[in-house]
Amino acid sequence: xxxxFVIRITFxxxxxxxxxxxxxxxxxxxxxxxxxxxxxxxxxxxxxCYMEKWFEVVCNExxxxxxxxxLTSIDAELLEIKIGDLTGIDSYxxxxxxxxxxxxxxxxxYCMGQRSGGVNxxxxxxxxSSYRNIFISTGCDNMAVMTGIDPMxxxxxxxxxxxKNMTGNNSCSGINCCQTTVPYGIQVLDVKFKSIDENNNxxxxxxxxxxxxxxxxxxxxxxxxxxxxxxxxxxxxxxTTSNFTAAIDPQDLRRRNADSYYTNYGADYYYCRDGYKxxxxxxxxxxxxxxxxxEKLNKCLIKSNCENTEGGYTCNKPRSxxxxxxxxxxxxxxxxxxxLITWRLYxxxxxxxxxxxxxxxxxxxxxxxxxxxxSSNENNVQKTKLFNSKELENATNRFNENRILGKGGxxxxxxxxxxxxxxxxxxxxxxxxxxNLEQFINEIIILSQINHRNVVKLxxxxxxxxxxxxVYEFIPNGTLFQYLHEENEDFPxxxxxxRLRIVTEIAGALSYLHSAASQPIYHRDxxxxxxxxxxxxxxxxxxxxxxRSMAIDQTHxxxxxxxxxxxxxxxxxxxxxxxxxxxxYSFGVVLVELLTREKxxxxxxxxxxxSLSTYFIHSLKENRLFDIxxxxxxxxxxxDEVMAIADLAKRCLxxxxxxxxxxxxxxxxxxxxxxxxxxxxxFEELEYVRxxxxxxxxxxxxxxxxxxxxxxxxxxxxxxLLSIKSL
Numbered sequence: 001x002x003x004x005f006v007i008r009i010t011f012x013x014x015x016x017x018x019x020x021x022x023x024x025x026x027x028x029x030x031x032x033x034x035x036x037x038x039x040x041x042x043x044x045x046x047x048x049c050y051m052e053k054w055f056e057v058v059c060n061e062x063x064x065x066x067x068x069x070x071l072t073s074i075d076a077e078l079l080e081i082k083i084g085d086l087t088g089i090d091s092y093x094x095x096x097x098x099x100x101x102x103x104x105x106x107x108x109x110y111c112m113g114q115r116s117g118g119v120n121x122x123x124x125x126x127x128x129s130s131y132r133n134i135f136i137s138t139g140c141d142n143m144a145v146m147t148g149i150d151p152m153x154x155x156x157x158x159x160x161x162x163x164k165n166m167t168g169n170n171s172c173s174g175i176n177c178c179q180t181t182v183p184y185g186i187q188v189l190d191v192k193f194k195s196i197d198e199n200n201n202x203x204x205x206x207x208x209x210x211x212x213x214x215x216x217x218x219x220x221x222x223x224x225x226x227x228x229x230x231x232x233x234x235x236x237x238x239x240t241t242s243n244f245t246a247a248i249d250p251q252d253l254r255r256r257n258a259d260s261y262y263t264n265y266g267a268d269y270y271y272c273r274d275g276y277k278x279x280x281x282x283x284x285x286x287x288x289x290x291x292x293x294x295e296k297l298n299k300c301l302i303k304s305n306c307e308n309t310e311g312g313y314t315c316n317k318p319r320s321x322x323x324x325x326x327x328x329x330x331x332x333x334x335x336x337x338x339x340l341i342t343w344r345l346y347x348x349x350x351x352x353x354x355x356x357x358x359x360x361x362x363x364x365x366x367x368x369x370x371x372x373x374x375s376s377n378e379n380n381v382q383k384t385k386l387f388n389s390k391e392l393e394n395a396t397n398r399f400n401e402n403r404i405l406g407k408g409g410x411x412x413x414x415x416x417x418x419x420x421x422x423x424x425x426x427x428x429x430x431x432x433x434x435x436n437l438e439q440f441i442n443e444i445i446i447l448s449q450i451n452h453r454n455v456v457k458l459x460x461x462x463x464x465x466x467x468x469x470x471v472y473e474f475i476p477n478g479t480l481f482q483y484l485h486e487e488n489e490d491f492p493x494x495x496x497x498x499r500l501r502i503v504t505e506i507a508g509a510l511s512y513l514h515s516a517a518s519q520p521i522y523h524r525d526x527x528x529x530x531x532x533x534x535x536x537x538x539x540x541x542x543x544x545x546x547x548r549s550m551a552i553d554q555t556h557x558x559x560x561x562x563x564x565x566x567x568x569x570x571x572x573x574x575x576x577x578x579x580x581x582x583x584x585y586s587f588g589v590v591l592v593e594l595l596t597r598e599k600x601x602x603x604x605x606x607x608x609x610x611s612l613s614t615y616f617i618h619s620l621k622e623n624r625l626f627d628i629x630x631x632x633x634x635x636x637x638x639x640d641e642v643m644a645i646a647d648l649a650k651r652c653l654x655x656x657x658x659x660x661x662x663x664x665x666x667x668x669x670x671x672x673x674x675x676x677x678x679x680x681x682x683f684e685e686l687e688y689v690r691x692x693x694x695x696x697x698x699x700x701x702x703x704x705x706x707x708x709x710x711x712x713x714x715x716x717x718x719x720x721l722l723s724i725k726s727l
Contacts (some may be wrong), residue, residue: 021276023287025083034059035067038082042241042281043100045069051281052244074121076102079234083279084261084271095261097269099129100241101213103232110142110193111206118147120185125239127267128211130184132236136217139207141177141197141318148188148232155183172266182211185263211235211452228641241281242268256285257311274309345408358389358464365463370444385460385471391424392416392462392469399428411467415474423474424459429467444470446521446544454509456532456542475540480590481529484597498537499594499646504670505539506531510587511663513541514580527567527600530592566600566612571657581657584666588652592616595646597630613653620650643672 017065025040026032030049032039034057044050045057054073061067069078080101099513108117115466120125136146137157145156157178191209194490213234248270253259258280272278272286291297291313292306300315304327307314362368371386395416396403403414409427416423462469480502483491494502506526509719513521525543532540563572567589569582589600594613600612609615609715619628625646626634636642648669654660661669 022435024282024284025279027282031059034069034078037069037078037080039069039304040279043081045202050123051241054244067253071100071102074104074124074126076235077232077357078102083281084269084273086274095269095271096269097129097261097263098236098541099132100126100239101236102235104237105190105232107208107210107230107233108144108191108193109206109208109629110190110191118148118190118212119188120190123243123542124187125241126187126237126240128182128186128189129236129238130182130186132214133182133211134179134214134217135182135209136172136177136179136212137191137207137209138177140207141195141205142207143194143196144178144207144209145192145194146183146186146189147192148190149183149186153183155703161197185267216473230496238265238267240269253280256283257288257390258286261484274312289644334618361466362464365461365468370461370463387462387469387471389462389465389469391419392421395424396426398497400669421460425472425474427472429472449519449521450513452509452512454505454539454541455512456540473544475532475542477533477537478540479529480531481527481534483533484528484593485599494537494594495630496633498672499633500641502531502533502537502539503591503594503645504667504674506541506587506590507663507667507670509539509541511667514583515662521585522580523537523586525563525567526577526583526590528590531590564600569657570655579657579661582659584652584660584663585657587663587666588649588660589613591645591652595630595633595642595649596628597632598628617650617653618665620646635725641673644669 025038027041027049030041030047031045034045039045039057042051043055043057045059050056054530056071056073058070059067060070070076071078078100080099084098085096106117106119109115125349135144135146135155135157137159140159140161143156143158145154147169149155157180159174159175159176159178162175189211190715193207194207195205210233213236216234248256248260253270257273257276257278258270259273261271261435261607263269270280272280275289275291276286277289278284278286287309288310289297292300292303292308292719295303297304298313300313302315302324304324305315307316313521337516367386371374382597393399395418398415399414404406404418405413405415405425407413411427414428416426442463444458447456454473457473459471459473461471471651478491483494484490495500510526511525521544523541523544530541530543532542534540563569563586567586569578569585571585572578573584589612592598593600594617596612596614598615602612603608603610605615609618616628619625625643629642633642648661648666652660652666
């Protein structure tokens with residue numbers, strides 16, 4: 001507290017000194033500020049404080065709100081005023097004119113055949129700044145053209161309707177929104193709209209156009225979404241006094257230490273000469289800058305040799321060597337002490353801010369709700385560990401790219417080692433998106449209620465980072481999708497007995513979720529890429545980001561359609577009502593994958609057989625089952641088993657969900673086919689199990705399908721991020 005008090009006192013003293021030494025910017029006895037806006041002459045608040053009525057500023061002050069300044073002459077809220085100076089924007093414009101930044105109602109619209117809006121500032125001292133503003137038009141299939149300017153100049157832009165090609169960034173590049181530059185010296189803004197849609201000429205569309213400050217529009221909205229419409233937008237105007245007063249005499253300008261600048265569109269501006277600072281419009285003029293007190297302005301090799309002069313400075317002031325040595329030593333000690341104090345303050349503030357930031361992330365990521373769920377027995381939630389961010393950073397070597405197991409639409413998974421030596425998979429979300437955060441918290445709650453050998457185990461989570469982190473048990477042997485569809489010597493072929501056992505384990509896990517859990521749980525994204533295989537090739541169901549818990553007496557849940565094309569239940573897609581039979585349909589597709597080793601969606605098949613489920617059903621109707629089976633399946637000696645599994649898959653894929661079997665019935669049939677009385681296969685005798693170990697890390701490219709048919713949406717069409725082939 002003491003250090004903070006000293007810093008504040010020092011700052012106030014410096015500020016007081018700076019104000020005392022600053023050149024006046026307003027007339028005597030006139031207010032120089034309204035709220036956060038500085039009001040230099042020729043602008044002014046009340047009385048004789050402004051040059052002309054156009055420059056009158058009204059300061060609205062209401063209790064409980066900050067004061068706001070208004071230029072009532074042009075009906076605009078005043079945000080900033082600048083006097084011209086020599087800091088031009090480029091070598092062609094070394095002079096920066098006086099500007100005002102305002103919130104102005106300059107929006108033109110064309111809606112249902114009616115046009116409105118526009119701005120006319122003729123006769124005023126204000127011009128639209130050409131290099132600080134941009135012309136923007138929103139809407140689609142529309143061409144907006146500025147009118148009221150030089151008839152030889154055509155300024156406008158066109159925007160099209162094509163939401164499918166939107167990239168999601170903030171560039172206003174012609175899709176639903178377009179932009180272009182602004183001509184010099186215009187005071188009138190009127191817009192003519194013309195539809196480029198030949199079908200309806202834009203009669204049922206609303207289009208808008210306006211001038212706005214550079215980068216403002218891109219920073220506040222995403223053109224891929226519907227663009228909101230404002231009453232007023234920030235615009236930068238240039239201003240001049242040449243229309244109201246005679247030019248200042250050159251001798252008077254020199255007395256004021258100022259010069260003038262004349263633009264090619266008739267505006268005359270005044271500015272302070274180099275080496276001076278102040279207000280050239282006042283009789284007091286511009287005051288000399290003491291460059292010796294500003295290290296940025298003082299270019300002397302030895303700063304103490306600087307001597308201020310009128311309009312500049314020299315570096316020839318003599319100093320004795322003793323004085324120089326004393327100054328250097330004292331300055332060095334002072335700087336060192338200041339650096340030590342600053343470093344200590346920086347460490348303290350950084351540590352405090354880091355703690356506050358972690359607390360903020362924890363609350364935003366649902367940490368308080370999760371703690372409440374974990375501390376209560378209402379949902380039978382297991383005591384999931386809450387990891388701290390430092391522990392997981394150390395486990396992944398600060399999330400090193402070499403530790404990445406896979407990437408997908410929901411996030412990235414890293415391989416890590418905890419302090420107790422356990423190997424884990426740590427899932428990190430890609431973006432801070434509310435939908436993703438809800439999926440993370442939902443996945444924690446769902447997995448915390450599950451205790452089954454064929455469901456991936458959640459070890460804990462961390463919510464004090466910018467995006468939540470989930471910690472899972474590490475599953476070493478990849479996904480079922482990789483073994484079925486990727487040609488790689490790391491993924492050996494699965495025998496028929498292994499396929500039977502794997503599908504039985506999947507059915508057992510889903511049966512447990514549907515019937516044996518404290519509350520029924522619907523997975524909602526069963527697919528081969530969400531089935532992991534452990535070191536003994538046992539199935540582990542993963543990725544519960546879109547799962548939902550159900551009340552015991554509840555038969556379905558109505559939600560937005562989530563899932564993966566090829567596995568998605570057609571009945572769920574049409575009604576939006578997800579039931580346990582929707583998981584059964586997805587399970588049926590996995591059964592067909594195991595039988596045929598075909599992908600759920602493939603462009604290699606005919607148009608009517610693009611979907612694996614349709615292709616399989618048609619093949620059964622045409623008695624061509626054994627023509628489409630995988631080689632490992634067709635070699636099975638007991639064809640009855642294959643026929644039984646095919647018949648079960650057919651029933652799972654029935655378009656009427658009520659006619660599909662339940663997961664309990666499916667499990668009983670599979671156990672009957674597998675002959676539970678027999679012992680499990682001896683995996684050590686399988687020829688394809690490798691005995692060699694390869695390097696510790698390997699990168700898997702995990703793809704996401706973004707193309708959905710019939711307008712379906714998918715939030716989980718990605719491979720799970722929890723596993724990699726044992727390396």
